[in-house]
Amino acid sequence: MDELVDILDAEGNFTGKTAMKSEAHKHGLFHPTVHVWFYTKNGKILLQQRGKDKDTHPLLWDVSVAGHVGVGESYELSATREVSEEIGLEITTSELEKIGVFKSIQKHNENLTDCEFHHTYICELKVPLSQLTKQDSEVEALSLVPLLKFSEETWGLANLKKYVPHSADYYKTIIKAIKKKL
Template sequence: MDELIDILDSDGHLTEQTEMKSVAHREGLFHQTVHIWFYTKTGDILLQQRGKNKATFPLLWDVSVAGHIGAGESIEISALREIEEEIGLQISKQELQKIGVFKSIHKHSKTLIDCEFHHTFITELKVPLHSLKKQESEVENLKLIAINQLKRELKGKEKNSYVPHKASYYEAILKKIKH
């Protein structure tokens, strides 16, 4: 779905310019996204398998919930909206723990360049996996995986099953969740 988003400079500052998401991706303009990682008290992480019709990284395992921040939309409101849209869960703003902003550039093709700043949160998953309702157009599947197993898979031959975020990004997420 195309939507109007705020454009950032290469340092992550708002420029007062807005563009449609499709234009930002075509021209490689920096913009904001939210990433929300859900974890359980028993040491599992919720992963989302990206939809088979996604333009980028179809069917690869990724962050629990992710999405673009609409133009003028607050970061936390965007996170809550994406959580409800993608996995059918309502949580409060107070349950989100922001752990950082991560710069990411992925050049998929000449006409699809993701230049993003991921506002990244962690939060506890307090409901069973079967109670989540995945957004069919965005999410192929959901699963819980033990933190240690995820670490092994990201370093092993299974790493090709995951969206290729920087190793430092995954390490930062897992470190924060462990603590």
Template structure:
């Protein structure tokens, strides 16, 4: 879905301008996204397998929930909205713990450049996996993976064809932040 988003400068500051998401991606203009990683108290992490019809990284495993922040939308409101849309879970903003903002530039093609600042959060998953309702257009599958296995596969990027290629620093921050909560 194309939506109006706020533009950012290379340092992550809002410029006061807005543009359609499709134009930002086509032109490589910085904008904001939310990433929410869910974990369980028994040391599992919720992974989302991207939909098979996604333009970028189809069928690779990624963050539990992710999405763009609409123009004028508060960051935490976008996170709560995306969680409800993608996995059918309603949570409050107070359940989110922000772990950082990560600058990411990925040149997928001359017509698709993701220049984003990911506002990353963690949250405890308090319902069984089977209660989640995946958004069919976005999500192929949801699965719980042990935090240990996830760490091994992402820190050394030993399984490059399984996960979306975020930086090792990003993955380490997510894992270390979750471990602090356990």
């Protein structure tokens, strides 16, 4: 779905300009996104397998929930909206813990360059996996994976064909933040 997004400069500051998401991707314009990583108290992390029809990284495993921030939308409200849309879970902004902002540039092809600032949160998953409802157009599958296994598979990007290729520092930050909560 195309949507209007705020355009940022290379440092993540608002420029006062907006564009459709498709135009931002076509021209490599920086824009904000939200990432929400869910974890359980027994040391598991919720992973989302990206939909088979996604333009980027179809069927790879990724962040529990992610999405673009609409024009003028707060990061926290965007995060709760995306959680509701993608996995059918209602959470409050107070349940989110922001752990960082990550600059990401990924050139997929001549007409698609993701230049994004990922506003990244962790949140405890307090319901069983069976109570989540995936958005079929975005999400192929959901899985709870032991944090140790996830750490082994992402640190150093040892399993490139399984996960979306975020930086090793990004994955380490997520894992360390969740470990502090356990």
